Amino acid sequence: MFKFKDVREAEKAEAVVSIIINVALWVIRLIAGILLNSIALITDAWHGLSDALTSLGVLIFSKIASKPPDKEHPFGHGRAADLGSFLIGIMLFIIGFYFLYDGIQGLMTEREIVYSYLGLSLIVTVITIFIKIFNYLYAQKLGKDYNSNLCKTDALHHKLDALVTAVVVVGLSMYYFFNIPKMDSILTIFVSSLIIYEGGETVYGIANILMDKNFEDISEEIKSILKEFKDIEKISDIRVRSIGSYYYVELNISLKKDMKLSRAHEISDKVEDELKKRIPQILEVHIHEEPL
Ligand SMILES: [Zn+2]
Ligand SMILES: [Zn+2]
Structure with a gap:
C-alpha cells in the first residue's frame, strides 16, 4: 500500500483510494441521511x-504524465503532473475562499442551527x-x-474537508452543550484562512516549478558529488529543473585540454551514472565539457 514502482504508480493509488473512499462516504451518508431524515447529512x-x-x-493528469516521450513531446509528458497540481491548487484556493465567505456570512446573519446533525447522524x-x-495522511505520505x-x-483538499466537517x-x-453560539462560523473562518494560506503556498511552489526555478539544494548536492572526481578541474553552471517530480540536470565540467576524447566521454558517463545512483530522482543529465 506504500511501495510503488514510481511516482506515477503512487499517484494512481492515491487517486483510486480517494475516489473509493469518497464514493463510499457518499453512499453511507446518503443512506444514513435518508433513514435519519437529516438534510445536513x-x-x-x-x-x-x-x-x-x-x-x-x-488520476487523469498522472496518466498523461506517465506516457513515454514521443515525436511531439521529446521531453516526455511529465509537465502534465505539474500543470494538474497547479490547477487543483487554484481550485482549492477558490474553495477556501468560498468557505471563508460562508463563515463570515454565518457570523453576520442569524442562522438556524441544524439540529438534525445531533444524535445518530453525529456518529x-x-x-x-x-x-x-486517514485519506489525508495517506495522500500526504505518498x-x-x-x-x-x-x-x-490532493492531500490538502482531504485536510480541508476533514477540518471543515470537524x-x-x-x-x-x-x-x-455550553450554549456558545456561532463557534462553527468562527472556526470555519479560521480553517478556511489556513487552507487559503497553504493553498497559496502550494500554488506558488508549483508556479516556481513551471517557471523552471533552479533547485539550489540539489545543485549543492551535485557539486559535492562531483568533487569526488579527481579528473574534473572545475565545475560550473549547474542547472536543475523539475519536470513531473523528476530532475533534469545540465552542467559544465572543465577537463585538461590534452585529454583524449574517449577519456573525456568516459568521465562524463561516470558522472551521469553516479549522479543518477546517488540522487534517484534525476532522470537526465547533460554535460558540457570545457578544455582547461
Ligand atoms: Zn505526446
Ligand atoms: Zn471538498
Whole structure:
C-alpha cells in the first residue's frame, strides 16, 4: 500500500483510494441521511461526491504524465503532473475562499442551527471525519515519499474537508452543550484562512516549478558529488529543473585540454551514472565539457 514502482504508480493509488473512499462516504451518508431524515447529512453526501473530482483530476493528469516521450513531446509528458497540481491548487484556493465567505456570512446573519446533525447522524459525521483524516495522511505520505505534487495538493483538499466537517461538529456541540453560539462560523473562518494560506503556498511552489526555478539544494548536492572526481578541474553552471517530480540536470565540467576524447566521454558517463545512483530522482543529465 506504500511501495510503488514510481511516482506515477503512487499517484494512481492515491487517486483510486480517494475516489473509493469518497464514493463510499457518499453512499453511507446518503443512506444514513435518508433513514435519519437529516438534510445536513444529505447535503454533506453530495458535497462529498464532488470531492472525488480533484482525485479524478490526479488520476487523469498522472496518466498523461506517465506516457513515454514521443515525436511531439521529446521531453516526455511529465509537465502534465505539474500543470494538474497547479490547477487543483487554484481550485482549492477558490474553495477556501468560498468557505471563508460562508463563515463570515454565518457570523453576520442569524442562522438556524441544524439540529438534525445531533444524535445518530453525529456518529456518521464523526466516522466520516476519521476516514477523511486517514485519506489525508495517506495522500500526504505518498506525496512526501514520492515527491508528488499531485498527491500533496490532493492531500490538502482531504485536510480541508476533514477540518471543515470537524469544525461543524465542534461548533454545534459547543452551542448544544455550553450554549456558545456561532463557534462553527468562527472556526470555519479560521480553517478556511489556513487552507487559503497553504493553498497559496502550494500554488506558488508549483508556479516556481513551471517557471523552471533552479533547485539550489540539489545543485549543492551535485557539486559535492562531483568533487569526488579527481579528473574534473572545475565545475560550473549547474542547472536543475523539475519536470513531473523528476530532475533534469545540465552542467559544465572543465577537463585538461590534452585529454583524449574517449577519456573525456568516459568521465562524463561516470558522472551521469553516479549522479543518477546517488540522487534517484534525476532522470537526465547533460554535460558540457570545457578544455582547461
Ligand atoms: Zn471538498
Ligand atoms: Zn505526446
